[in-house]
Amino acid sequence: MGVEKRAFKQAMFAVRDEEAALDIVQDAMLRLTEKYGHLPLAQLPLLFHRIVQNAIRDWYRRQKVRSLWTTLLSSLAPGRDDDDQDPLETLEATDGSNLQAAPAELLQQRQALEIIEQEISRLPARQREAFILRYWEELDVAETARAMNCSEGSVKTHCSRAAHALASALTARGITPDPKS
Amino acid sequence: MNETQEKQFGHRIRQILNQGTHEVRPAVAQRLAAARQRALERHRAEPALAWADNATGRVGWAGLALRVLLPLAMLIACAGALYTWQQNQRAAEIEEVDALLLTDDLPIDAYLDRGFQNWLRKHDGEQ
Secondary structure (H helix, E strand, O other), X not given: OOHHXXXXXXXXXXXXXXXXXXXXXXXHHHHHHHHXXXXXXXXXXXXXXXXHHHHHHHHHHHHHHHHHHHHHXXXXXXXXXXXXXXXXXXXXXXXXXXXXXXXXXXXXXXXXXXXXXXXXXXXOHHHHHHHHHHHHOOOOHHXXXXXXXXXXXXXXXXXXXXXXXXXXXXXXXXXXOOOOO | OOHHHHHHHHXXXXXXXXXXXXXXXXXXXXXXXXXXXXXXXXHHHHHXXXXXXXXXXXXXHHHHHXXXXXXXXXXXXXXXXXXXXXXXXXXHHHHHHHHHHHHOOOOOHHHHOHHHXXXXXXXXXXX
């Protein structure tokens, strides 16, 4: 349930661009069904994570080449305004399950979520990948290692570092995501 | 942070991140759902195509007749008609030559006589 939404969020943490994240998830889903559709269903979730992570890495590679051209051409291009941004979009209602919550509480939750997402985005790529696969996707250490194509030891190290870095960053920003809060 | 604390921390972050999936814009959610549907449709279509390929090889005689045997039969019929027409043409040419020879004033034996040909050649040389 919501696999594609979680994958989209993960892609967003990494690429921070909605269109690019959508492309990554769409391509990953198509690739999964086209190339690996014949495999047993139990193998597909792990493969999907692997495809998404590889697609994110591919995006970074392509972005490196593109940014070179952008740097070269930016001095020639005219300045762009943000006219194409719709201010009404920020007022859009969401169909979340917490609409019944009090406005102040809702705002607090949203702010916490936003900060957590920002801090996850700031983690080094491999640490973020390991942490998300391990704790959001609830893969075990061995599965995470297979999805990331690395050793189980590396997964543990990446997860531990990510958890420490994230906890410190959140504490610094006044967020304590413990069960009591 | 020990391993247990890390797991608890991870679990809490998971709960918060799951809330975040509800915050995905409806337009994005729709595109994701459509992409998922497209991927699933392609997944369903592939085994069907594979089956169809095998079926043509084993039991698809109707398809085979329509695509292979019918053009082959038409080709053979055309070749046969062309051969018959050519044979008729040749027979008609021979008949015509025969008719001309038989109705000519010159007797037919004249063409078979070498002496007559030699006489003609000699006569041409003199003229």
